[in-house]
Amino acid sequence: MLRIGFAGTGLIAWAHGLGLKAMIDNGLLDASITVVHDQSDKRAHRFAAVCGGEVVGTTDELMQGCDAVWVCTPTSAHRSAVDAALAAGRAIFCEKPLATNLAGAHALVEAVAQTGVPSQSGLVLRSAPVFRSLRALVESGSLGQPMAAIFRDDQYFPIQGTYASQWRADVDQAGGGCLIEHSIHDVDILRFCFGEVDVVAGRTSNFSGHAGIEDLATVSLSFRSGLEAHLTSVWHNILSRGSTRRVEVFFADGMVWLDDEFRGPLHLQTSEATEIQECPSPAWVDELDLGDDEVGLAVKTYVEADRSFVDAVVAGQTPEPSLEVALGAHRLVDSAYRSAEGGGVPITLA
Numbered sequence: 001m002l003r004i005g006f007a008g009t010g011l012i013a014w015a016h017g018l019g020l021k022a023m024i025d026n027g028l029l030d031a032s033i034t035v036v037h038d039q040s041d042k043r044a045h046r047f048a049a050v051c052g053g054e055v056v057g058t059t060d061e062l063m064q065g066c067d068a069v070w071v072c073t074p075t076s077a078h079r080s081a082v083d084a085a086l087a088a089g090r091a092i093f094c095e096k097p098l099a100t101n102l103a104g105a106h107a108l109v110e111a112v113a114q115t116g117v118p119s120q121s122g123l124v125l126r127s128a129p130v131f132r133s134l135r136a137l138v139e140s141g142s143l144g145q146p147m148a149a150i151f152r153d154d155q156y157f158p159i160q161g162t163y164a165s166q167w168r169a170d171v172d173q174a175g176g177g178c179l180i181e182h183s184i185h186d187v188d189i190l191r192f193c194f195g196e197v198d199v200v201a202g203r204t205s206n207f208s209g210h211a212g213i214e215d216l217a218t219v220s221l222s223f224r225s226g227l228e229a230h231l232t233s234v235w236h237n238i239l240s241r242g243s244t245r246r247v248e249v250f251f252a253d254g255m256v257w258l259d260d261e262f263r264g265p266l267h268l269q270t271s272e273a274t275e276i277q278e279c280p281s282p283a284w285v286d287e288l289d290l291g292d293d294e295v296g297l298a299v300k301t302y303v304e305a306d307r308s309f310v311d312a313v314v315a316g317q318t319p320e321p322s323l324e325v326a327l328g329a330h331r332l333v334d335s336a337y338r339s340a341e342g343g344g345v346p347i348t349l350a
Contacts, residue, residue: 005066008073017051035065100175121326130264144252171212202336
C-alpha cells in the first residue's frame with residue numbers, strides 16, 4: 001500500500017485529496033492518505049477529517065509518514081517541501097508553478113534529477129479529455145496545417161471567493177500574477193498540442209494594485225510549425241465567473257473551438273459540415289462517487305493525473321508530465337515576462 005502525504009492543505013490539496021480518497025474507496029488505488037501538514041493546524045485538521053491522514057507539526061514528520069507526497073503549498077514554499085522529500089527519498093507530485101521564477105524552477109528540477117526520485121508536475125490540463133482530443137486532431141492532419149490559435153483564460157482574482165488564497169496577492173510567495181500562477185497551464189497546453197515555440201512576446205498590466213501581481217497578460221507565441229498563437233489571461237472581480245477557458249484554432253481546412261477546459265466538447269467546422277465531437281472521460285472516472293455538481297466536476301479534472309502518478313510510482317515507471325516538462329512551461333512564461341519588461345519586444349528562444 002502506498003502511503004500518501006500532503007504538504008499544504010489549501011484548495012488545490014482538496015482537489016487532489018477528494019479525488020484520491022474516491023479512487024481509494026472504489027478500490028482503484030492500493031493507497032491511503034496517511035499524513036498531512038500545513039502551517040495552519042486548523043486547516044490541516046479540516047482536510048484530514050474528510051480526506052484522511054494524521055496531522056503532524058513538521059515537514060520532517062510528514063515525510064516519515066508517507067511514501068509519496070503531494071506538494072500543495074504556496075509556490076515559494078515548494079522548494080523546502082521538495083528538499084525534505086528528497087532527503088527522505090519520497091516520490092514527489094509538485095504543483096505548478098514549480099517556483100516563483102525560472103532560476104528557482106531550474107534549481108528544483110536539477111535537485112530532483114540528481115536523486116532519481118520519481119516526480120510529476122501538476123500540469124493537469126494534459127490529462128483533460130478535451131485537450132487530448134485537440135492534440136489527436138492536430139496529429140491526424142484531417143483539417144490540414146494549424147494556422148492560428150486564440151486562447152482566452154479568465155477567472156476572478158483568486159484571493160477571494162472559493163479560492164480565498166491571499167498569498168496569491170503577495171509577489172514574494174507567488175512570483176507574479178495571472179500568467180505564472182494560472183496561465184502557465186495555458187502555455188504548456190499550447191506546447192502540448194502544437195509543439196515547440198521559437199519566439200515569445202508579452203505584455204502585462206496591473207489593475208488591482210497588488211505590487212508585482214499582473215492581472216492582465218497577453219502573450220504571442222510563434223511555433224516552429226508556423227502556427228501563431230495569442231493568449232489573453234485576465235483576473236477580474238466577476239465572482240459569477242470561475243476559471244473559464246475558450247480556445248479557437250484555425251486550420252487550413254477547418255476550425256475548432258472549445259469553451260470547457262475539461263470535457264469540451266470540441267466544435268468542428270469545415271466547408272462541408274459542422275460537427276460536435278464529444279470528449280468523455282474514461283468510464284472509471286464517472287463511476288467515482290464525486291457527483292456531477294460544480295465541485296465534483298472540478299475534482300474529476302485531477303483524478304486521471306493523480307492515478308497516473310500513483311500507478312507509475314507503484315510500477316517503478318517514470319511519471320508524466322515530468323518536472324522537466326514544467327520547466328519548459330516556465331521558460332515560456334519567463335520569456336513573456338522579459339518581453340513585457342522590454343515593452344513587448346519579441347524574445348527568440350535558444
